[in-house]
Amino acid sequence: MTALLEIRNLHAEVAGRKILNGLDLTVNKGEVHAIMGPNGAGKSTLSYLLAGKPGYEVTEGQALFNGLDMFAMAPDERAAKGLFLAFQYPLEIPGVATLTFLRTALNAQRRKRGEEELSSPDLIMRVREIAKDLDIDAEMLRRPVNVGFSGGEKKRNETLQMMLLQPQLCVLDETDSGLDIDALKVVANGVNALRSSDRAMIVITHYQRLLNHIVPDVVHVLAAGRIVRTGGKELALELEASGYAQYQSEAA
Amino acid sequence: MIHLGKNTTSRIISKGIAAGHSNNTYRGLVSAHRRATGARNFTNCDSLLIGQECGAHTVPYIEAKNSSALFEHEATTSKISEEMLFYCMQRGLSAEEATALVVNGFVKDVLQQLPMEFAVEAQKLISISLEGSVG
Helix, strand or coil: CCEEEEEEEEEEEECCEEEEEEEEEEEECCCEEEEECCCCCCHHHHHHHHHCCCCEEEEEEEEEECCEEHHHCCHHHHHHCCEEEECCCCCCEEEEEHHHHHHHHHHHHHHHCCCCCCCHHHHHHHHHHHHHHCCCCHHHHHCEECCCCCHHHHHHHHHHHHHHHCCCEEEEECCCCCCCHHHHHHHHHHHHHHCCCCCEEEEECCCCHHHHHCCCCEEEEEECCEEEEEECCHHHHHHHHHCCHHHHHHHC | CEECCCCCEEEEEEEEEEECCCEEEEEEEEEECCCCCCCEEEEEEEEEEECCCCEEEEEEEEEECCCCCEEEEEEEEEECCHHHHHHHHHCCCCHHHHHHHHHHHHHHHHHCCCCHHHHHHHHHHHHHHCCCCCC
């Protein structure tokens, strides 16, 4: 197995406040990792750091993505190299049709990788195929990106983008928040369809519920900016029963 | 916009973009003549700010010389936020491509009214004048 992502001793702060405290994490190709933990443990911070959001400072440690220093790359380079972050709160872009956004994003990535751009008819065909699996109708693709979308539509749109862009590492930041049970299944099916031996996923969530549908290989507990426990999928069930309280006192 | 006849209607859509250290001001007169009864106007004035140092100002002038004219004015100011750019960049767009995409979305209402040739030129012009405005 080859390590797709290797994080070593990561310390980071946001607006002068220390959030991550020596986090280590190795994700191999083909694996699905779940990261669980209480509010404010640094789960979202980790996902933003990986994606390169401005304002999130790495103070110590490093992350290797396919052997490349991740923090030396701009956010768009990381995306072109195959990193995808499914946002917890996807942003709205008024006046830009969803299909236009998909085309611009895919072709920007292809250009950066030195590949040829995809023609519009090919793209439309590909998008339609994925949209069908996700219960997305053509009317939604014409609407501006995320503007006036319901919570479920936004998350399905994130999944659509992920399936179109075919990233190597998918980071899903609380993709289950704001989803009803049916939408959760649709999104989980999409994510499961992406599971493959040369792709890895990091699923960030508070609840076991999502992990019933996306079954992880490894579960980590993140508390006070560090991974405090690692186990198999049964760890998630144990957490559901016992809560996070013990880890919070342990970390402090 | 000057209304002279009875029951005339008009619509103004203004989209202003301010980047860098620039300020953008909209001044528009809408006037109804004494005999232009039942005149109607709707004005929509949107401004987009790029960066921290720029500003947008809206100064509508309304002159109604009869009591049955109905004039509406609506104004919005929005900013290209860092979050929005980050979202686009996470999908693979460079900072400049992201800005161009958001700006084109903003001016879409106006550009789609233009003949094709103009719209293409206008779009190019916008991306050229915004070059280097994102730091």
